[in-house]
Structures are given as structure tokens and as C-alpha cells.
Amino acid sequence: MASSTAGNHPSKWRTPCHQCPLRDLSGFRDFSAKELDFVSQFKSGELSSERGATILVEGMHSAHLFTVLSGWAFRYKLLPDGRRQIMNYVLPGDLLGLQGSLMGEMDHSVEALTPVTLCVFERSKLERLFERHASLGYDLTWIAAHEERILDEHLLSVGRRTALERTAYLLSFIHQRAHSAGVNGGRRVIPITQQHVADTLGLSLVHTNKTLRKLSERKLMRWQDKGCEILDGDGLQALAGWEGLKEGARPFI
Amino acid sequence: MASSTAGNHPSKWRTPCHQCPLRDLSGFRDFSAKELDFVSQFKSGELSSERGATILVEGMHSAHLFTVLSGWAFRYKLLPDGRRQIMNYVLPGDLLGLQGSLMGEMDHSVEALTPVTLCVFERSKLERLFERHASLGYDLTWIAAHEERILDEHLLSVGRRTALERTAYLLSFIHQRAHSAGVNGGRRVIPITQQHVADTLGLSLVHTNKTLRKLSERKLMRWQDKGCEILDGDGLQALAGWEGLKEGARPFI
DNA sequence: CGAACACTTGATGTGTTTCAAAGGTTGTGG
DNA sequence: CCACAACCTTTGAAACACATCAAGTGTTCG
Helix, strand or coil: CCCCCCCCCCCCCCCCHHHCHHHHCCCECCCCHHHHHHHHHHEEEEEEECCCCEEECCCCCCCEEEEEEECCEEEEEECCCCCEEEEEEECCCCEECHHHHHHCCCCCEEEECCCEEEEEEEHHHHHHHHHHCHHHHHHHHHHHHHHHHHHHHHHHHHHHCCHHHHHHHHHHHHHHHHHHCCCCCCCCEECCCHHHHHHHHCCCHHHHHHHHHHHHHCCCEEEECCEEEECCHHHHHHHHCCCCCCCCCECCC | CCCCCCCCCCCCCCCCHHHCHHHHCCCECCCCHHHHHHHHHHEEEEEEECCCCEEECCCCCCCEEEEEEECCEEEEEECCCCCEEEEEEECCCCEECHHHHHHCCCCCEEEECCCEEEEEEEHHHHHHHHHHCHHHHHHHHHHHHHHHHHHHHHHHHHHHCCHHHHHHHHHHHHHHHHHHCCCCCCCCEECCCHHHHHHHHCCCHHHHHHHHHHHHHCCCEEEECCEEEECCHHHHHHHHCCCCCCCCCECCC
16 A cells, blocks of 8 residues: 555666666765665656756745756855855755755755756655654755755855955865766866856855956966866865865765 | 663753753644653753853764753854854754764854753764654754755855845844744843854954944844844844744754 | 857946954952 | 953944946857
8 A cells, every 4th residue: 555656666767776876986875775675665756957947946845855866056045136145056966855845845946057867756755764764864864964064164155264265165165076976077177157156155256257367377277168177176175274075974865 | 771871760850851941832843752751861961051161162072962951052163263153043942963963073163152051962872863763853854954944044144145134134033033942031132242243244343333333223223231132123134135934843852 | 140148357436344442341359 | 449351342544355337258059
């Protein structure tokens, strides 16, 4: 009974959980067979978004949770008059929509920076997850606490670092995230515009441009056609006075 | 067996969980008897801190979690050269140290604004909490996601609101939090200095002072000997262009 | 070919910081 | 009980980081 998405053949999705490419990455913790079984039965579909598409909208009541399988996106909030603040960037392995699932309504939006593929989970099965798989419930708490930690650091940047330090911090941060998410095999190009940088750091577009120039004069990075290439991640981190991401085994659902 | 803190008489602590004054407040969800039993056995002590005392230190490996029983505190981070950013304020019912417990090391510090009393929990019993009481595990995730939501809004403020809007937002926010935590029975005085406001909003002390003056000229608030009295919470919220706290039944441990 | 978008750059203006100093309050020790 | 230090608030003046305005270039795309 409980029917739901029964008859869950391993081949049902293009990316069966048992063969999820994310699991091969170091940086993600290993799952037991039972956990994997549950997760694959928790999964209810896959979703693709174009670059520029809005994946989640502020105010929305979503019945779903998502895990990013591939691609880049970002979370943001808007003020009534249109001012935008980007809260964080979303990479493969990241979970989307947890806040909305727990508290009913999204309080931010999510937009795709590149084509994105997502794993879809049923919000209604969340309770069962906590009941049957305490370890996964623990992981969800870990994920939420981890995002909180990152937001703390962003807030420190926007509140107390200078424009140059902030920019160095952001680029260094995204670069490390991309590395640990296994994105950018050889290349170290970040698919964002200068407007994204400005809206993340609380700066104007013009001043962001001038600040990025200073960083590239110091040979720390280079701006490309559409995106930014990191030349010296350590240099950026040092300039920002940042400790860097210290991540152990990261869980994901 | 499992010994641990055996012989847990109801009268062991000054504030037995079954008579916890916080539970009477609207705004907190009701607990089942079983949940209450577990929590009271999860509790391992009580702690008091003086005003100005540091409760948790960045970098620390704490074996404990805390719930605030009474008093005010704040979470903050420091840059190497001493610049300080306050991330959030801590009121009765709030949980402290979850990040540290899950990820090994605190990445921020906590300082008491007034005398504070805390409930102490054993970090080592966290796993058991998830295993035996899924509903409490769910609550922990809820709490972490909720803090994330608040940080999103703070980041929006510091990044994109003007000094006047930011200040109005902060005072309105704290005022609403104090209200829903049942603090400030009749009075609406917030026990902070202007330096705290400055360090929360990413402003200098001098400019904070001048901005607060504008708010009091508009009769939205009034600065007292040591703290700030809210005169018109709705006015502040409107000036900030903020939606306000929309909280349903809030869990706490 | 024109429109939309992203980046660049110089000039100008201002919100905010920094510097400096003074007054009020509280607490402590002699 | 006074003297002194520490802390918080207030104010004015000067300096600067950053925002705004304006205009131009190159690219993509229908």
C-alpha cells in the first residue's frame, strides 16, 4: 500500500541514484545500501532548466525538493523596488527548496546560470525520511547548518570587508566550491556576469568593474567573454583574509 | 543501562523541562509527553553567564549544545584585524552551538548582552535524538533552516538597503523577535549599544548615531540610557520595506 | 541591420567613514 | 566620598570609498 511511485526500476530515470555520478566524488560521504534504496524511492522525477530560467520563485508553495545534478544556479531576494541581493551560488550536489518545504513558502528565488538538471523529491515523503532513516535526517540538519555557516561568512564580507577584499573573497569562495563539487575539470571558469558579482557583494556594477580590474592587474584572475577565470585562488583567499572552506565528508540526498 | 546522567529527578535542575516557562508561550509548539521525557533526559545541566561574558568562542570544540532560558546574547565573527560583524541576536528559546556540534568547530562566537541562563545538552546524545525521536530531528532541521532564512534577510539588508532602511529593519526585526519570545512584558526596550547596531549593519559608529537620530526625529524609536525603545514597530517595518516575521508554531528543544 | 546585452571608462556627486573632541554615566579603589 | 578610568553617546569637520550619470565599444542573435 501507500502506493506512491511504485515499480521503481533502476532504469526509470536517466540518472538512477545507484549510479549517480555525484557519489563518485570525494567530498561526499558514502551511503549504505539501505540509504541509497530509500533515496532512490524518495526521488520522483528529473527536471531540466535552461540558462536564465527561474527554478523557484519567492512566495511559491512548492511540493518538491531538488538536488542539483549538473549546472550552476544562484539564490536571490528582491526588494520591492527591484534591488537584488544574491545570497549564494548553487552547484551540483546542493539541495534546493528545503526552507520552502519546512516552512511552507519560499522566501527567495533561484535562477539557472547554465543549463541545469535537477533531481526531484516529494516533500510529502520528508517525514518518512526522518522516521525511517535517522542518518538522513541528520544529514538534512547538517546541510542546513552548513548553509548557515556560509551565509555567516558572506554577511561578514558584505558587512565588514572592503570592496577589494569582498571581491577576492567571493571569487576564491566560488572557486573552492566548484573544486569540491568536481565542476570545472581542467578549467577554472565561473559562469557569471559582473552584475552577479555586484549583486552578491552589495556593490554597484561600475565599481565592481573597477575592482575586478584591480584584481586582474594583480594577476589574481582574468575576466573572459562571459565569466571569470581564477588564476591564483590562494592569492585571492589571502587578500580577503579568509580561512577557506574546511569541509569534511559532505552529505547529500 | 546506558547509565549516563541517571537518577534524573524532576527537581534536579532549577528549571525542570516539564515546568519550563518557555513552553507556556504561544509561538512554541506543544510537545508530547514522550518528547518531553527525552528532552529532559537529554539535558545535562544549567549555566549562567554575566552580561559581557563570552559564551562560545570561534574555533572552539564544544561538547555541548545550549538553549537559552532567559536573557539576551548575540552571535558574531571577527576579521583578523578586529573588525566585527554581528550575525544575529539570541533570545529565550533559541538554540546555540548546533553548527559546532555538527561540524566539529564553532565558526562564530557568542556574547551575553544581559545576564543569561542556559540549558546544557550533551552533544553525544544528538545521534540518539535523531534515532529515537524523528519529530525532534525534524525540529532541529527546522531551526537551522529558520536561522538560514533570517540570515538571508539580514544579508539583503546589509547588501542592498540604505543606512536608514537597514536601521529601521533591524530595530523592527529585534522588536518582533522579542515580542514572540515573550521578552519585554510591557516595555519594549532592547538592551544593545549603538556599537552593536553599527556592527550588525556594517556601518560606522558615528553614522549609526546620526541615522538613529533621524529615526527618533520621526518618533519611530527613542534611545535610552543603555538600549533602545521602540515607539512604532509598524512604522519601522514599513520604512524598511520589510514583510515582517511570519512565524507559525516554532519548535524548540 | 537593429536590438539587446555585457563590459569599459571618465566625470561628477554623495553617502559614509575617519578624525577629533567633549559631555554624561557608571564603577572602582584609595 | 572623591578621583580616575572606562564606557557610551553626541557633534562638527574633513576625507574618501563608492554610487550615479553618461557615453562608447564589442558581441550575440533574431
